[in-house]
């Protein structure tokens with residue numbers, strides 16, 4: 001096997017994403033040694049039992065010391081305190097990264113704690129499931145999926161290249177964009193869709209006219225697809241909305257504006273407006289299938305995803 | 306094989322649902338003869354080529370004459386004119402039914418054309434895909450899914466029982482409810498979810514800040530699941546919204562009200578409110594999986610659906 005890309009990689013927070021990175025790094029031989037930190041004793045036990053890391057620590061700082069690459073895989077809301085603990089322990093030349101679904105707030109909260117002798121390169125892998133925890137992860141999670149790097153202007157090109165190589169080694173395709181653009185793109189393709197899925201499931205649960213058991217029984221007619229998204233981790237998603245507030249509110253504003261127009265078209269019986277929109281949206285689905293981001297098969301191709 | 310339930314069954318409109326009923330009826334031996342009608346010559350050719358019916362007609366009235374059970378499988382918006390053509394041809398004791406996703410408007414439009422010597426029993430199978438046309442159907446579409454009958458108060462119990470037996474023979478589980486309740490239930494579990502899926506896909510397509518190719522590329526992060534729903538047949542769905550207007554607007558009002566509260570919680574950083582909702586919605590997902598309406602497997606169990 002070729003030389004590992006990194007001598008020592010530290011994973012901070014061994015949940016779905018953290019444990020998948022550990023598994024992928026192990027499988028592809030990306031690190032000579034994998035260190036892991038999790039605050040939760042039961043998680044540390046599972047990490048040891050599953051053999052996900054060579055060394056398991058309670059304190060993030062302990063795991064990060066001596067590491068060449070440290071990846072923070074906690075919810076976005078605690079990235080700041082975690083960075084505060086890790087920062088002083090980073091060795092010269094070390095790369096600090098993360099996997100947060102929001103980038104602006106992560107940069108705001110983590111960057112101040114990164115010493116001048118280390119490199120901070122924020123990242124976001126576009127892969128996940130609605131499950132959490134170390135048992136939910138798997139090595140193939142990132143295969144063929146995008147990982148987005150959002151390096152700051154001052155970033156060291158060699159550090160960015162090394163992180164890119166790591167993600168490519170884990171199976172991902174890598175893109176770079178600015179922090180600001182990232183947060184707008186994911187507000188519309190991910191955050192607002194999650195918010196409206198949570199919202200419609202909540203609305204349906206609270207109705208008096210329709211019982212919860214009816215909602216569950218007849219969910220196959222459309223509702224069901226929303227419930228899967230609305231089963232995503234509450235902590236992660238609370239942190240996403242609190243930390244990408246401006247972009248989410250901006251995109252939500254557009255969504256509501258368009259919805260109001262649709263509502264009006266229904267009220268006034270303007271079938272042509274409805275038909276025009278419903279035809280246009282089909283094209284987008286077609287492009288997604290053509291570009292291999294989904295399949296037309298009844299299982300959505302996810303059996304092997 | 307046992308005696309067929311019906312001597313002659315007529316399917317009016319051989320699209321996804323009509324062709325699936327024909328296939329299921331054939332497979333389970335529910336009819337001695339299957340007659341089909343479609344206004345489109347190319348559809349009639351496919352019906353003949355696929356061997357979906359014993360007799361294929363251009364005119365609905367021709368197919369319906371002599372039939373013991375006539376099922377109208379056209380979009381909801383044309384059920385009235387179709388019933389006007391069929392009504393006078395119905396033989397004594399014949400059952401007229403439909404599969405429309407809306408029931409109030411279908412009853413309003415069809416019932417006046419049903420002669421006193423025939424029985425009208427509206428129905429709605431809760432099964433479908435985002436595809437259309439005779440090639441999209443399959444015999445197993447209704448297996449284990451619900452079919453809802455919405456008989457009027459004056460309905461003949463024997464006719465309702467016969468239609469129930471037909472749907473059970475096609476693999477479905479049968480429920481009955483009132484027309485009004487049906488339209489409220491499906492406004493929230495199906496119609497509003499489709500509307501907001503169409504809407505978010507439209508919003509994303511129209512943005513200037515984010516390109517369409519970015520939306521497609523990163524769609525795996527949530528958006529993708531909405532695009533599948535938003536690829537559903539434009540004609541069918543235009544007709545659904547125009548014909549279930551009041552219930553859809555009522556449920557949409559509740560959705561928007563709740564969304565406004567969520568928007569406010571994000572603006573004011575009320576993380577506890579978000580967390581509370583996101584935790585509650587998980588439970589509903591759990592119930593759906595427990596009741597066998599979906600699976601937790603990565604392919605959603607749809608490979609065999």
Ligand SMILES: NC(=O)c1ccc[n+]([C@@H]2O[C@H](COP(=O)([O-])OP(=O)(O)OC[C@H]3O[C@@H](n4cnc5c(N)ncnc54)[C@H](OP(=O)(O)O)[C@@H]3O)[C@@H](O)[C@H]2O)c1
Nearest residue numbers: 013014015016017040074075076078100101128129132133
């Ligand atoms: N899930 C997705 O679909 C997805 C996709 C892309 C990116 N992401 C991002 O990945 C990150 C992790 O998500 P996940 O799905 O892997 O979540 P997860 O399975 O819940 O894992 C989160 C991990 O962070 C740990 N943690 C929580 N609070 C902590 C703290 N104060 N200090 C140290 N560790 C702490 C948790 O430990 P405990 O067990 O003690 O809570 C857990 O091990 C999030 O930032 C999310 O935005 C998620």
Ligand SMILES: NC(=O)c1ccc[n+]([C@@H]2O[C@H](COP(=O)([O-])OP(=O)(O)OC[C@H]3O[C@@H](n4cnc5c(N)ncnc54)[C@H](OP(=O)(O)O)[C@@H]3O)[C@@H](O)[C@H]2O)c1
Nearest residue numbers: 318319320321322345378379380381383405406433437438
């Ligand atoms: N798809 C679902 O998920 C689903 C689920 C449950 C219930 N439904 C209900 O099932 C019905 C049919 O939906 P579908 O998905 O089967 O649609 P589809 O595949 O588009 O089939 C509709 C059929 O109706 C025919 N038709 C259209 N206008 C007609 C007219 N004026 N006179 C006679 N025939 C006409 C069409 O013929 P042409 O080829 O000439 O257009 C086509 O054969 C709708 O009422 C819908 O609400 C659908």
